[in-house]
Amino acid sequence: DAGITQSPRHKVTETGTPVTLRCHQTENHRYMYWYRQDPGHGLRLIHYSYGVKDTDKGEVSDGYSVSRSKTEDFLLTLESATSSQTSVYFCAIKRDSRDTGELFFGEGSRLTVL
Amino acid sequence: KQEVTQIPAALSVPEGENLVLNCSFTDSAIYNLQWFRQDPGKGLTSLLLIQSSQREQTSGRLNASLDKSSGRSTLYIAASQPGDSATYLCAATGNQFYFGTGTSLTVIP
Numbered sequence: 252d253a254g255i256t257q258s259p260r261h262k263v264t265e266t267g268t269p270v271t272l273r274c275h276q277t278e279n280h281r282y283m284y285w286y287r288q289d290p291g292h293g294l295r296l297i298h299y300s301y302g303v304k305d306t307d308k309g310e311v312s313d314g315y316s317v318s319r320s321k322t323e324d325f326l327l328t329l330e331s332a333t334s335s336q337t338s339v340y341f342c343a344i345k346r347d348s349r350d351t352g353e354l355f356f357g358e359g360s361r362l363t364v365l
Numbered sequence: 366k367q368e369v370t371q372i373p374a375a376l377s378v379p380e381g382e383n384l385v386l387n388c389s390f391t392d393s394a395i396y397n398l399q400w401f402r403q404d405p406g407k408g409l410t411s412l413l414l415i416q417s418s419q420r421e422q423t424s425g426r427l428n429a430s431l432d433k434s435s436g437r438s439t440l441y442i443a444a445s446q447p448g449d450s451a452t453y454l455c456a457a458t459g460n461q462f463y464f465g466t467g468t469s470l471t472v473i474p
Contacts, residue, residue, distance in 0.1 A: 284462075293466040294454070309461075341408060354399060354462055356408040 253355030254278050257342050263363045270329040272360045274342030276322075282345035282352070283325040285309075285317060287338040288359075294341070300325055332364045367392045369457050371465035379473050382445050386468050388438040388455035397458040398431050398438045402451045403467070409454060413440070445472045 254277030264270050274283060285297040286309075296309030298317040306317050314336060318326045329336055340360045345352040368391040378384050388398070397416050401409040413422045413429040415438065421430040428441040438455055454467040 291466075294464040296461060299461075343409075352458075353397070353411060353414045354456065354458075355411055356401075358408045359406075 253344060253346060255342060255344055255355060255357035257340075257357040257360045259360060260358065261361045263365065264332055265365050266333055267331050270332050270362065270364075272327040272340055272342075272362070274325045274327070274357060276325075276344050278344070278346070279322055280344045280346055281322075283319065284343040284345070284354075285315075285325065285327045286341045286343060287311065288341060289338050297327065297340075329362075332362075334364050336362065337364045338362060367395075367457055367459055367463040369455060369463045369465040371453075371455060371468050373468060374466070375469040375471075377471040377473060378445055380445060380447060382472075383441070383443050384445055384470070386440040386442070386453050386470070388440070388457075388465055390436045390438075390457040390463070392457075392459065393433045393436055395433065395457045395459050398429070399456045399458065399462075400427075400429050400438075400440050401454045401456065403454060404451050412453075442470075445470075447472045447474050 256275045258273045282301055284299040286294045288294050295311045297315050300306045300319040316328045342357040343354050370389045399414045400412040402412050403409045415422045415431040426443040431438045450472050452467040452469045456462045456464045
């Protein structure tokens with residue numbers, strides 16, 4: 252157990268509404284990641300963070316923003332949700348301070364955009 | 366860009382059988398190769414991490430090997446059990462983590 256909590260675990264929302272997903276870690280790791288998982292596409296990186304206020308884009312960042320004001324929290328925001336953002340979102344942390352390290356995942360947040 | 370492939374996409378075996386899951390990657394300049402298990406509706410659980418300087422790692426009935434020169438990793442599961450039924454994913458670590466799409470394993474009692 253890497254002490255990762257995602258909230259909410261399930262959410263149904265309507266197109267055009269803002270949505271924020273939260274990832275909380277208890278182990279004070281520097282690197283945190285947001286992925287989405289879709290059938291046929293596998294896991295795709297949305298954004299990641301390498302420290303407080305330090306974030307960067309992944310391969311599918313359009314329509315998403317992130318913030319990290321505290322080491323333990325990494326927020327993913329959909330400013331105006333679209334049906335294409337219906338997915339399962341996973342937060343992950345890298346357990347190591349070097350470039351190499353082991354990745355651990357949260358339980359996921361299932362988002363449905365109607 | 367690193368491409369990670371897992372073949373087959375699905376596999377069914379009778380209980381007790383030994384089996385091998387395959388993971389191929391295109392860029393041998395990796396730091397680690399990590400294997401995960403994912404149960405339906407759940408997150409990914411880390412099974413084994415092989416660092417680039419290592420050739421294999423073992424945990425219980427699981428053994429993972431890494432051959433960087435050929436761009437291959439295998440996950441060997443000994444004496445399979447119905448509880449091993451899940452999707453198994455591999456990830457190659459370079460500057461980022463690159464995931465395969467997984468092999469769905471069903472162990473039939």
